[in-house]
Amino acid sequence: MDGVISLARFAPGIAIANFFIIIGDMRFLDARRATSGDTEGFTAFGHVVEGMDIVRSILHMPVSPTEGVGVMKGQTLDPQVRILNVHRVDQKKTTAACCAGQFRLNGAMAERIYLYDSTLRDGAQAQGIDFTVADKQAIAAALDAFGIDYIEGGWPGANPTDDAFFADRPLSKFAKVSAFGMTRRAGRSASNDPGLQDLLAVDTPTVCLVGKAWDWQVETALKVSKAENLKMIGDSLAHMVTSGREAVFDAEHFFDGYKANPGYALDALRAAHEAGAKWLVLCDTNGGSLPSEVRKIVAVVREALPDAKLGIHCHNDTEQAVANSLAAVESGVRQIQGTINGIGERCGNANLIALIPTLMLKMGFDTGISAEKLTQIGKLSRLVDDRLNRAPDRHAAYVGSSAFAHKGGLHVSAMSKDSRSYEHIDPALVGNARLILVSDKAGRANILSRLQQMGIDVAADDPRIGDLVTAVKAREAQGYAYEDAGASFELMARQTLGFIPRYYDLQSYRALDECRVDAHGNHITLSEATVKVAIKGEVVMTVAEGNGPVNALDAALRKALLPHYPALAAMHLTDYKVRILTPSEATAALTRVMIESSDEMGATWTTVGVSHNVIDASYNALYDAISYHLMKRQNPAA
Structure with missing residues (x-):
C-alpha cells in the first residue's frame, strides 16, 4: 500500500470525490468529471478498489479499534496516515472525519483556496449600508482574527471614510490589507495618475485594480479604443508591481465581455498577466451568468493562460453568486472574492459565510481557516449584522438560527434516531446548534426532544406528554406561537408537568392613557398603570408612569417585585411586536x-x-x- 487519499482534492492530479478513502498506488482526477481512464478500478464509496477490501468511506465507516480506525484526534487509520481532526462522532459512525487543510497524505496538504473579502468596499456599496471608520476597523480586525487571506479596505481618495480607515487601519496578524482602485486614465502615464498615486500612498501590501474586459464597455463607458484600454491595464499593473505591491486585476464584466468578444476579453487578462499581476479575477459584474457558463468559460481561460492564478468575483442578481463561485473553483479558480453575509450592490455579492464551510466541509479544500475557527463563523456573521444595526437572517445557510431547526413531527422523530436524516452536517462544526421547534405541527418526538434540550427528564411513555401535546395544539389554535416563543413554551411545559414555581399572583391591574394638546397643536401623551399583586403572602399595590401603557405596566410591576426579587434589575425588554390575528374583526381583533x-x-x-x-x-x-x-436565576417561589 502506498498511501491513503481522503477528502476531495489535493495537489493537481491527485483529486478524488468528496469524503472517499482510496488505498493503493493510484492517481484520480475529480471522480465526478474524470475520464474513464482516470477512474479505472474505482467504485462507489465504501466499496473496493482493485480488490482491496479494506477501503472504507469516511462518511459511513464502522468504528472498530481492532482495524485501527481512528475516531478521535491523533488516532490512525493506517500506519502511514494520521487523522488530525474528527468533526463528528455519533454512536457508531464517523462523519466527515477530516477538515480540509488538516489531513495529510505523506506530508501533502489539501489544495488551497484563497479568500478575498470585499465587505468594506463592495459591501459598502449596498443600499442602506454606511460604515463608519470604527465599523470598518472592527470588521477588519474580526476578519483578520478569523483567518481571511485578503481584506479589501476601500478605495483611497474616493471618500473621507476610506481615507481615514487607511490612515489608521488595525494591524493585521494574518490578512493582507488590499487597496482598491482603477487603471490609469486615458492620456496619463501610470506614474502621473492621481488615482494610482493614492493607492501607493496608503502603503498596503496588496493593490486591486479594476479594468474593463468587455469591448462594448471600453468604447461606450470609457470612450477609448480597445488597444488603449489594454495599455491602460498593462501600464497600471506594471507600475504597481515595480512599486513593490502584490497586484490583483479585477476583470470587470469579464463573463459578459467573453460572451460578446472572447478574444478581447482574453487579451485583457493577458495584458494584466504579462504586466505581473499575481491574480486575474474574473468578474460576473452584472450577476447574470449561470454556473454552466462560468464552468465552461473558466476552463477556456485556464487553457489560454495555464500559468495564471485565477480568481472569481460574482454578484447575486440571479441568486447564483455562491453557485457560480463554486463552479469556478471546480474549473480551477483558486481565489474567491465575496463579502460577509453577501452584502453588496443591488442584490449583493457571493456570500463568504456560505462559501467557506462549503469549500471546507463539502469540497475538501484548505481555506487557511482551522476547524476551530470555523466554529466561530456565526459570530463573524452576527458581528457584521450588529455593526449594520440589522437583524441576522435566521434562515442563513450554516449560521442562521433556523439552519438546523426542525418542526415537523416526522422529521423530529427521524432525527432522534439518526441526525443525518435531516441535517447535512453536524451543526457544531459551524458553531451552530440543533433547534427543535414546538408548534401545532409538533408530535411527541418534538416535545420530548425539546424537553430534553431544556433539561427536563421525562419518560417517553409519561401520560403527561400527551397532555402537553394537546395543550400546545389547543393554544396554537387560539393564536399562540411557541416556535418563536421558547420561554413561554418552557413555562407551559413545566406547569403541565408540575415543575413550575409561581413568583406572584396578580389580583388586578389598570392602565390609563392621557393625551393633551399643547398651544402648538402637539399631542402630549402620558400613561399610568396601577397593579395589585400578592407576593409571599403580602399584597402590594404600586403605580408607575411610562411613555405608553405597556411601559407603564412594566414599570409598575417592577416597582412591586424588585424588593422581593432584586434579580429583576438585570432584565430588560429589547423588542416588542404586535400582530393582528383576525383583521376582519377590525378594532375588536385578536x-x-x-x-x-x-x-x-x-x-x-x-x-x-x-x-x-x-x-x-x-x-x-x-x-x-x-x-x-x-426561574433561570433559581429564585425561590412566592
Missing part, C-alpha cells in the same frame, strides 16, 4: 404580542401573549418574561 427580553449576560428569550385586548396580551407576555427570568 392580538398576539411577542416580547423579547435580555439580561446583563447577553442571554435573550421570547415570550408570547394573546388576547382581544392588546394591553392584556402584553401583560401575559410580560408575566412569562418575568417568570422565565426569575
Whole structure:
C-alpha cells in the first residue's frame, strides 16, 4: 500500500470525490468529471478498489479499534496516515472525519483556496449600508482574527471614510490589507495618475485594480479604443508591481465581455498577466451568468493562460453568486472574492459565510481557516449584522438560527434516531446548534426532544406528554406561537408537568392613557398603570408612569417585585411586536404580542401573549418574561 487519499482534492492530479478513502498506488482526477481512464478500478464509496477490501468511506465507516480506525484526534487509520481532526462522532459512525487543510497524505496538504473579502468596499456599496471608520476597523480586525487571506479596505481618495480607515487601519496578524482602485486614465502615464498615486500612498501590501474586459464597455463607458484600454491595464499593473505591491486585476464584466468578444476579453487578462499581476479575477459584474457558463468559460481561460492564478468575483442578481463561485473553483479558480453575509450592490455579492464551510466541509479544500475557527463563523456573521444595526437572517445557510431547526413531527422523530436524516452536517462544526421547534405541527418526538434540550427528564411513555401535546395544539389554535416563543413554551411545559414555581399572583391591574394638546397643536401623551399583586403572602399595590401603557405596566410591576426579587434589575425588554390575528374583526381583533427580553449576560428569550385586548396580551407576555427570568436565576417561589 502506498498511501491513503481522503477528502476531495489535493495537489493537481491527485483529486478524488468528496469524503472517499482510496488505498493503493493510484492517481484520480475529480471522480465526478474524470475520464474513464482516470477512474479505472474505482467504485462507489465504501466499496473496493482493485480488490482491496479494506477501503472504507469516511462518511459511513464502522468504528472498530481492532482495524485501527481512528475516531478521535491523533488516532490512525493506517500506519502511514494520521487523522488530525474528527468533526463528528455519533454512536457508531464517523462523519466527515477530516477538515480540509488538516489531513495529510505523506506530508501533502489539501489544495488551497484563497479568500478575498470585499465587505468594506463592495459591501459598502449596498443600499442602506454606511460604515463608519470604527465599523470598518472592527470588521477588519474580526476578519483578520478569523483567518481571511485578503481584506479589501476601500478605495483611497474616493471618500473621507476610506481615507481615514487607511490612515489608521488595525494591524493585521494574518490578512493582507488590499487597496482598491482603477487603471490609469486615458492620456496619463501610470506614474502621473492621481488615482494610482493614492493607492501607493496608503502603503498596503496588496493593490486591486479594476479594468474593463468587455469591448462594448471600453468604447461606450470609457470612450477609448480597445488597444488603449489594454495599455491602460498593462501600464497600471506594471507600475504597481515595480512599486513593490502584490497586484490583483479585477476583470470587470469579464463573463459578459467573453460572451460578446472572447478574444478581447482574453487579451485583457493577458495584458494584466504579462504586466505581473499575481491574480486575474474574473468578474460576473452584472450577476447574470449561470454556473454552466462560468464552468465552461473558466476552463477556456485556464487553457489560454495555464500559468495564471485565477480568481472569481460574482454578484447575486440571479441568486447564483455562491453557485457560480463554486463552479469556478471546480474549473480551477483558486481565489474567491465575496463579502460577509453577501452584502453588496443591488442584490449583493457571493456570500463568504456560505462559501467557506462549503469549500471546507463539502469540497475538501484548505481555506487557511482551522476547524476551530470555523466554529466561530456565526459570530463573524452576527458581528457584521450588529455593526449594520440589522437583524441576522435566521434562515442563513450554516449560521442562521433556523439552519438546523426542525418542526415537523416526522422529521423530529427521524432525527432522534439518526441526525443525518435531516441535517447535512453536524451543526457544531459551524458553531451552530440543533433547534427543535414546538408548534401545532409538533408530535411527541418534538416535545420530548425539546424537553430534553431544556433539561427536563421525562419518560417517553409519561401520560403527561400527551397532555402537553394537546395543550400546545389547543393554544396554537387560539393564536399562540411557541416556535418563536421558547420561554413561554418552557413555562407551559413545566406547569403541565408540575415543575413550575409561581413568583406572584396578580389580583388586578389598570392602565390609563392621557393625551393633551399643547398651544402648538402637539399631542402630549402620558400613561399610568396601577397593579395589585400578592407576593409571599403580602399584597402590594404600586403605580408607575411610562411613555405608553405597556411601559407603564412594566414599570409598575417592577416597582412591586424588585424588593422581593432584586434579580429583576438585570432584565430588560429589547423588542416588542404586535400582530393582528383576525383583521376582519377590525378594532375588536385578536392580538398576539411577542416580547423579547435580555439580561446583563447577553442571554435573550421570547415570550408570547394573546388576547382581544392588546394591553392584556402584553401583560401575559410580560408575566412569562418575568417568570422565565426569575426561574433561570433559581429564585425561590412566592
